[in-house]
Amino acid sequence: MPRLNSPKDLADTRLHIRQICREQHTVSPFIYVGMGTCGIAAGAGEVEQTIQKELSAHQIDAEVIPVGCAGMCAREPLVDIQLAGKPRITYANVKPSEIPEIITEHIINGNILTKKAYAQLPEHRHWLEKKSAAENLPSYHELPFYSKQIRIALKNCGMINPESIDDYISQDGYRALSKAVTGMSQEEIITEIKDSGLRGRGGAGFLTGVKWEFCYLAKGQPKFVICNADEGDPGAFMDRSVLEGDPHSLLEGMTIAGYAIGAQEGYIYCRAEYPLAIERLKKAISQAEQYGLLGSNILGTNFHFNLHIKEGAGAFVCGEETALMASIEGRRGEPRPRPPFPAVSGLWEKPSNVNNVKSYAMTPQIILNGSNWFKGMGTERSTGTAVFALTGNIKNTGLIEVPMGITLREIIYEIGGGIPKKKKFKAVQTGGPLGGCLPETALDTPVDFDSLTAAGATMGSGGMIVVDQDTCMVEFARYFLTFASAESCGKCVPCRLGGQRLLEILTRITQGGGTLDDLEEIQYISENMRAASLCALGQLTPGPVMASLRFFREEYEAHIVDKYCPAGVCKGLYSYEILEIQCRGCGLCIKSCPSGAITGSKKEPHVIDQRKCIQCGACYDVCNLEAITVIPKLETIEEIRTNN
Amino acid sequence: MRKNNPRDNPFAEETIDLKHLEKILDEFKGQKGAIIPVLQRAQYVYGYLPKEVLQAISRKTRVPLTRLYGVATFYAQFRLARRGRHIIRVCDGTACHVRGAPQSIEAIGKAFQIEPGGTTPDYKYTLEIVYCIGSCGLAPMAVVNEKVHANIEPDKIVDELKKLD
Amino acid sequence: MASIKLTINGKSIETHSGQTVLEVAQTAGIYIPTLCYHHALPPEGACRMCLVEIERQRSLQPACTFPATDGLVIHTHSPEVEATRKFILEMLISDHPLDCMTCDAAGDCRLQDLAYEYGVKGGRYQDGFKHSYEVNDPNPFIQVDRNKCILCHLCVRACDHVNGVEAISVFYRGFNAHIGFGADGSLQDSPCEFCGSCVAVCPTAALSPKLASGKGRSWQVEKVDTVCSYCGVGCKLTLNVRDDHIIKVESTWDGPANHGWTCVKGRFGFDYVHHPDRLKKPQVRKYLLDGKKKPKSRNGKLWQWVETDWETAINITAEKLRTTRDKFGPDSIGVLTSAKCTNEENYLMNKLARQALGTNNIDHCARL
Missing domain, CATH: 3.40.50.11540 (NADH-ubiquinone oxidoreductase 51kDa subunit)
Structure with missing residues (x-):
């Protein structure tokens, strides 16, 4: 590689790279494979090998370009094909078995395999030859996942070969x-x-x-x-x-x-x-x-x-x-x-x-x-874009970059596609284990540094976890607290000991041993950790607990007063029941039950034997008919009845 | 610095060859603040950070042993005890428990003479008990070197484990 | 250093820059409680006891590290600050053995003093997990009780900054962090030199002198300032004396030679004082006292040591020196003095050798 000794050298190199790329493209198609960690985990490695095999079998001279993550984690592995003078076409959720058909149809026959094609990128590499857009195939910016996004930090992610400086230089x-x-x-x-x-x-x-x-x-x-x-x-x-x-x-x-x-x-x-x-x-x-x-x-x-x-x-x-x-x-x-x-x-x-x-x-x-x-993007005090890793109980999990000021609702329902399996949205956690969760009523909060903080969460580095009705907010807070307190360095007193005591109280509540005084105690420890800890880790460790206590106090109270976990998560604080009207006796739950607690003949409503049930939730997960429901534990119900 | 006492670890002389350290230490010689990369490389070579290795690093780099231990115990990546080549994690969460995980744990323990949390004397296996991996429908289950084994049975899982090198 | 003006608790203070808020407050006689602070060591900001409210700062700030600058308005005892300090103490007490009645540090324990000051008792988090470390370090000098450790890092800093051996560090992290030595073994197996600097700065009984264990507590002892008798450095020590027995050597921070620090001998080597074999009066061989000739046999009575008074002993010595010089010449005598003597004493010995005895044969043991 020559050394670049002036801005002119760089500009010349850029033009030179583009020229070579253009020349190459006239003779060989470009195939882009998403090879980020997420893509590889979804099987991109095997996909790439199959592509190479198929290309050599057909003696096709194509360039296979490994690219990073395009953000659509739910659609990995992603394979894009670009023929000379044509737009880049994306195929999603590609299995190795589908490669031969894609290559035959798209590269050999020159037709887009429409049943598998997901989207097109007509504006990609604007300096390549002018392209005619493919018909009936949405552009990236027409996809709900991308339409609200503006990519600055992620501009090249998934687009260029991260291992080639030439590719980067060619894109300015x-x-x-x-x-x-x-x-x-x-x-x-x-x-x-x-x-x-x-x-x-x-x-x-x-x-x-x-x-x-x-x-x-x-x-x-x-x-x-x-x-x-x-x-x-x-x-x-x-x-x-x-x-x-x-x-x-x-x-x-x-x-x-x-x-x-x-x-x-x-x-x-x-x-x-x-x-x-x-x-x-x-x-x-x-x-x-x-x-x-x-x-x-x-x-x-x-x-x-x-x-x-x-x-x-x-x-x-x-x-x-x-x-x-x-x-x-x-x-x-x-x-x-x-x-x-x-x-x-x-x-x-x-x-x-x-x-x-x-x-x-x-x-x-x-x-x-x-x-x-x-500055033209975002809000007055939070300019530009924000990058989020959208995960949890959401349809389009992935990596997004949005202008600041967009609302949580737009991110979750428009970009994220809402909650899968007809479940109900419960909360969104921003700011990771040091952030906070926000309930449905806060969904119209604009996403920027100050608004999120004012609403009770934080911007954080960009984790955004969406949870549905099946998540227990007490256990959710406990999970983050377990993480944060295990990661405390132990130097300052409030974080070292406060985190431990807070975790003990939350554990007690999730086990049904909490008291209403514990809620005051949580507040007390949290506020002091926030005020007195040395660094942001200690100051923000109580964040998720404080936010969930603020927005989901009734869940805490249910655990404490009724000994009931409404989400059916905290072991021993709920039981399952089969709703007779919903159950069609398909037997899926019987097969899934590890303890043999479910009985019933085919096409008749099944029954759970509470003495045998261990509340593992396997039946709840397999039932397609929402026939299995979470109720308080029978003993608890009886206890409450006798007390009344 | 006090001399290393070989009695501290009966396996020291057979298994730990301090020669490998030379190369690592040469590579980082004179680099400021290179403790963590040195420990990372040493762990890569030895699989964990034996006391002998830490003592040798301390002697050669003149970084006090106490400081090395402070650093090695701070970061989650570093391990101070040797583990087996194969890590067996058996779930003993409620679902697995009622479906017979204890029997499998007992069978593994008997077959390889290890307690839960322990490592076989030949450092082939380490047995760990975990609590719920969230796949109760597949109970009882075990994870061996990241590979998930569903519906395990005492004899079968032992046979499966014996097949590993 | 620029001169600055700041306000603490409504009191206007003029001072110079380059100090921390705590230093300025202490000079002005304003009390701010501390646990992990020691004037002789770099501040750490770990315990959070010295948090103060500084106007226009987002959160409470540790006075021990916050630089004093012009125009600061500081409140050291606002209700928020006081409530936070109380919380800190409650947290510390929640993982601390409540056995002050048998603790050697009682009466000389910063944690105890502050718990008293803020009215903090145990019990609020009694269901919480408490560490229970074994107390079994086999070394002869320092009792290591990690249960009483509040992780102020003072020992770590003393060992690092004062002695420079780094025998102590914090091991592990978070709630499981604890102090440790060497390869997480005993103090003896670490590079520790037992200078006891860690003991001197420990605010509780996590590191305490074994020799003093059970022998008396701070209000039962008489404190006697002295100069260490071991070497010529002249370390100032404060002896804790009970019933005419030294039970412990304490640091006095105004010692001009040592600023409170000392070595293992000065700190722990005081048992010779009360040793039965210790010589308290001069002794001479019996034949010298009796004015007889040196006996041939070393087993006889005349060869034995006998106690006498100083004057007799010195006279005999002077007489012997004189006769030796006169008979064999001044250079037949050599004088060896000690690094344990003071400068003045060594000066006088020099005079004695060169002027009185007339020899240049003089040396001292520090060269050995």
């Missing part, structure tokens, strides 16, 4: 870096980022430009640029998708930040549980170094910047910036009080700037398109 990659280091002063970049209103996408929502300015103004050298890629929330994978799907956007963003604040070294702190992301980052760094887009004299300027990867070792608290830096230094990942802020005294007590993956990934776009473009 590193143009922002070139503009920044050769055409803008440090102050101009900081001003641009400040004006854009970009707030840290890690969760706290601090203004990125202001953070950069602090670090720029701080005395002392060397300075460090650090990327927090220690995404540890259960149910969140936004950062992973960027790292796996578009690593160069992170590299470019960090290099721009390095130039702006005057740093020459950068660290990417990535959790070790993301091996694919680490591998792709390493590859991306070495490619950028070969092009001279990292290292000394970037693009022929006097600016030098090197990037290193540091692997985390399994500690959620290292997502806190001071703990993260302690971990890079090789110490226990314990946070320390701020001030001093990292901008003044960070890594090895030198000025350091820590941002989330998405914040850096958005930076090049802001530099390229200007702050006004970014």
Whole structure:
């Protein structure tokens, strides 16, 4: 690879790559396979092998391009085919057995396999030959999942080959870096980022430009640029998708930040549980170094910047910036009080700037398109877009990027497609295990930093978990608390001991041993943890409990007073009953029951023997007719009757 | 630093070859704050972090042993006890319990001479008991090296496990 | 250092920058409770007892780490702050043995003092899990009782910053975090040098001197300041004396030579004081006292040591030195002094050797 010694070199290379790509495309079709962690888990590896086999069987000279996650997790594995002069066509939920038919029909015969085709991307690679749109096939922006999305951080995810710097450059990659280091002063970049209103996408929502300015103004050298890629929330994978799907956007963003604040070294702190992301980052760094887009004299300027990867070792608290830096230094990942802020005294007590993956990934776009473009999206105080990992009891699970200010309802019902299996929506948890849950009445809350906080949840890093009627909110809160308290570093008293005591109380309630005083106690501990803990982990640990107690107090009271878990989750606090009118005697439940508690002859309503039932819920899950229902335990009902 | 006492671990000399450390330590020589990558690499080589290895790292890098232990016990990734090559997790949640998980646990224990939570002396198997994997319809069940075994029976699961290398 | 003006509890204070809020408050005589703070060690901000309300700050801030800057308005005892401190103590007490009646630290325990001050009793979370660590560290000097540890990290910092051996660290994390040594073994098997700095800063009885166990508590002892008799550094120590017996050596932080820190000898090596073999009066061999010739046999009575008074002993020594010098010349005598002597004493020995005896043969044991 030649070294790029000027912005002109970069521009020439871009044109050159596009030209080669165009030439190649006239002779060979492009096949894109979604090869993110989620795609691979869904079987993309086997799909890709089958494609290769089929291509060689037919002696087709096609280019198979592995791409990152396009966000439609529910539709993985995804295979896209693009023929010369035609739009890119997406096939979803592709099984290896379907590959021969797709290849024969689409590549050999040149027809879209309509029964399997999912959508088309006519605007993809705008610099390729003009394409005629396929008829009767929706474009991505016409799909409900995509129509409300605007992709900035995820712009290239699922579109380009993350292991090819050329692919990134062909999509205007590193143009922002070139503009920044050769055409803008440090102050101009900081001003641009400040004006854009970009707030840290890690969760706290601090203004990125202001953070950069602090670090720029701080005395002392060397300075460090650090990327927090220690995404540890259960149910969140936004950062992973960027790292796996578009690593160069992170590299470019960090290099721009390095130039702006005057740093020459950068660290990417990535959790070790993301091996694919680490591998792709390493590859991306070495490619950028070969092009001279990292290292000394970037693009022929006097600016030098090197990037290193540091692997985390399994500690959620290292997502806190001071703990993260302690971990890079090789110490226990314990946070320390701020001030001093990292901008003044960070890594090895030198000025350091820590941002989330998405914040850096958005930076090049802001530099390229200007702050006004970014500000034009979102709300006044939360500009731009937000990335969410939409999971839980929702039809279209996946990764989405939406303009700030969109409502939760739009995300859940329009993008997410609502709740599957005709179940009822119960709550949506934002902000991961340190966030909070919101009930149906809050669904019209706009999604932005301030509104979510005011409503009782948080923006967090981007986990969004939707739960339906079958989720017990007490147990849900207990689950997050178990996670958060196990991840407490143990340094400060409120978090170390408060989390444990809170967990004990919640466990007691889910076991039917709670009292109404416990609810006061929860409130008391929670408020004090929030006020007194050293870092955000301790301050936010009680978040899910407080939110669920605020919005679902009646569920807590049912557990305590009636010894009843209305969702049928907490063992021993409910029983199952078969509704005679609904049951058609299909026998599915009898087969599923592990304890032989269900009896009944075919086509007659079945009965559950409560003495044998162990409340495992297997029957409830298999019944298609909603004939099995959750009721309080018989003993409890009798007890209440006798007391009355 | 006190000398390593070989009596602390009867397997020390047979199983732990400190030679492998040299390469790791050379690679990170002079790097600031390289404790965690060194421990990660050492664990990759040895499968866990034996006391001897930590002592050797401490001696050679002059990082106090106490600090190494503080770090190694802080991060979830690090293991201080050796585990078997095959990790057997048997569910003993309510559904599995009533469907006969205890019998399977007992059979596995007898066949390989291990207690729940324990590891066989040849470090082939580690037996762990878990509580509900959320697949009660398949009870009783076990997960062996990430592979799910549904409706297990004492004899069959033992046979299945014996087939592993 | 710029001069700054800030307000604490309505009182205007003029001071200089470069200090923490806690330091400014303490200098101004304003009390802020602390547990994990020690003036001789870097602040940690872990215990959260010193949280104060600072106007225009989003949340309560630890006074021990927050830099004092111009214009701060601070409230150290607002109702919110006081309620939070009470909560902190309730949490600590919920995982702490309530055995103050038999605890050596009673009366000299910061946790006990603060629980008293804030009216915190045990019981509120009595159903909660309490740790029960074994108390069995076999070393001869330091009792390690992790059940009483409040994880203030003072011992960790003392060991790291003062002694530099890093024998103590926190192991594991969260609720299961505890202090540990070496390979999570005993203190003896760690690099510990038993300087006892950790014991000196421990606010409870998690680390306490074994020699003092059961021998008396702070209000039962007389405190006697002294200078350590072991070497020439001149460490200032405070002896805890009960019934004319030293039971413990305590740190005094104003010692000009050692600022409160000391080594294992100064901290724990005081048992010689009450040892039956200790010489309390000068002794001379009987033949010298009797003015006889040196006996040939070393088994006879004349060879035995006999107690005498200082004057006799010194006279005999002087006489012997004089005759030796006169008979064999000054360089037949060598003088060896001790690093355990003070500077002044060594100076005088130097004078004695060179001027009185007339020899340059003088040295001291610190070179050995």
